[in-house]
Amino acid sequence: MSKRNTFFHNLIKPFKFSPSKEGQSEVEEIKNLAAQEQKIFPYETLVAATNKFHILNKLGEGGFGPVYKGKLNDGREIAVKKLSHRSNQGKTQFVNEAKLLARVQHRNVVSLFGYCTHGFEKLLVYEYVLHESLDKLLFKSHKKEQLDWKRRFDIINGVARGLLYLHEDSHNCIIHRDIKASNILLDENWVPKIADFGLARLFPEDQTHVNTRVAGTNGYLAPEYLMHGHLTVKADVFSYGVLVLELVSGQRNSSFDMDVSAQNLVDWAYRLYKKGRALEIVDPTLASSVVAEQAEMCIQLGLLCTQGNQDLRPSMGRVMVILSKKPPCHMEEPTRPGIAGSRYRRRVSRGRRPSATTSGEVDDDSSVNSQTFDSSSNYGTNTTTSATTPTTRSSNTTAEVVDRRGKRPMQGG
Numbered sequence: 001m002s003k004r005n006t007f008f009h010n011l012i013k014p015f016k017f018s019p020s021k022e023g024q025s026e027v028e029e030i031k032n033l034a035a036q037e038q039k040i041f042p043y044e045t046l047v048a049a050t051n052k053f054h055i056l057n058k059l060g061e062g063g064f065g066p067v068y069k070g071k072l073n074d075g076r077e078i079a080v081k082k083l084s085h086r087s088n089q090g091k092t093q094f095v096n097e098a099k100l101l102a103r104v105q106h107r108n109v110v111s112l113f114g115y116c117t118h119g120f121e122k123l124l125v126y127e128y129v130l131h132e133s134l135d136k137l138l139f140k141s142h143k144k145e146q147l148d149w150k151r152r153f154d155i156i157n158g159v160a161r162g163l164l165y166l167h168e169d170s171h172n173c174i175i176h177r178d179i180k181a182s183n184i185l186l187d188e189n190w191v192p193k194i195a196d197f198g199l200a201r202l203f204p205e206d207q208t209h210v211n212t213r214v215a216g217t218n219g220y221l222a223p224e225y226l227m228h229g230h231l232t233v234k235a236d237v238f239s240y241g242v243l244v245l246e247l248v249s250g251q252r253n254s255s256f257d258m259d260v261s262a263q264n265l266v267d268w269a270y271r272l273y274k275k276g277r278a279l280e281i282v283d284p285t286l287a288s289s290v291v292a293e294q295a296e297m298c299i300q301l302g303l304l305c306t307q308g309n310q311d312l313r314p315s316m317g318r319v320m321v322i323l324s325k326k327p328p329c330h331m332e333e334p335t336r337p338g339i340a341g342s343r344y345r346r347r348v349s350r351g352r353r354p355s356a357t358t359s360g361e362v363d364d365d366s367s368v369n370s371q372t373f374d375s376s377s378n379y380g381t382n383t384t385t386s387a388t389t390p391t392t393r394s395s396n397t398t399a400e401v402v403d404r405r406g407k408r409p410m411q412g413g
């Protein structure tokens with residue numbers, strides 16, 4: 001090769017992709033790159049770490065499949081999530097998405113150590129988080145005492161920090177879409193860690209799934225997301241607000257029964273707040289530990305986050321500013337809360353459009369027979385969109401990495 005040709009060859013070399021000089025496919029190259037970043041786990045390593053995915057190592061089963069506890073040779077404890085086989089997503093894209101998520105690093109977000117593909121199997125490898133998820137402590141009368149006010153306030157702060165990171169400081173803006181007590185794990189120092197972030201990226205919607213389900217998490221869904229599929233960071237802010245009020249009150253928003261005249265916890269809190277009696281929602285278990293000014297501030301903050309008008313909800317940046325101030329701190333007056341949505345797994349028949357009620361609930365009596373609440377549909381994805389436009393795939397359907405105005409640069413599927 002002449003000097004001149006060598007020069008051009010070197011110039012274009014880095015842009016050559018598939019197949020490369022060594023005959024590597026694009027997938028292999030990505031695999032090798034990831035391996036260098038130590039993100040790929042050989043299947044055999046995970047089999048050994050979990051004792052062949054032994055039932056005794058099963059931590060539980062969520063919407064994406066079973067989760068197993070494991071221990072690596074280097075001593076690290078891991079949680080291995082075996083994704084169920086519903087996705088028809090290609091391997092390359094799965095690897096790319098998993099790589100993206102594995103770069104998300106924050107004290108208040110569960111670390112994704114890496115991933116593995118093996119035949120049809122797709123697995124995610126997380127850091128193991130010692131304590132149970134928040135819901136298992138907060139809503140169990142014999143356990144909630146472990147969560148005194150300081151711990152709850154720290155959790156409110158920690159989750160806000162984690163969400164701020166996902167929304168504003170990670171490589172892409174990541175909208176979680178499924179913030180709820182069961183997705184907050186607590187480590188050995190009670191540091192809250194947001195789990196299940198970005199999982200919808202690994203399970204993009206496709207036409208065949210669109211008409212079969214409405215994903216579901218009770219009581220945390222922002223009304224505009226539920227009713228119109230309108231997804232922005234403010235949907236997470238809404239769910240965060242519900243979580244804050246749950247932490248202060250020890251009550252589950254979805255199964256609230258403290259006051260028959262109130263529709264749910266958020267509504268109850270708002271009514272009492274308007275009467276100047278906000279502190280009445282505070283969990284009696286906190287009687288000896290609560291700092292009243294902080295609790296008052298958190299209630300107002302929770303109400304600001306759950307306002308029906310998403311434009312009035314604070315950003316997570318503003319939430320952090322509020323939380324960092326010593327009470328009493330000046331805050332906006334919360335306006336009417338939106339009614340938190342519930343999503344149920346149901347079969348939506350083609351051609352039949354469920355109507356959305358003013359409460360934000362999707363009213364579809366055709367679903368009654370097949371309405372089996374099932375967290376396995378819990379991708380936090382296109383609930384409303386699929387419910388209202390069952391045969392098309394909306395541009396909102398798979399987005400949780402979007403820009404701050406709700407547009408998404410990357411398309412799954």
Ligand SMILES: Nc1ncnc2c1ncn2[C@@H]1O[C@H](COP(=O)(O)OP(=O)(O)OP(=O)(O)O)[C@@H](O)[C@H]1O
Binds near residue numbers: 061128
């Ligand atoms: N990194 C982890 N460390 C320790 N336990 C975990 C970890 N990730 C998940 N678990 C446990 O595994 C179980 C299943 O978790 P998963 O996140 O799959 O579902 P879920 O949050 O319970 O339900 P859903 O999918 O409906 O949100 C839960 O009991 C959870 O506490």
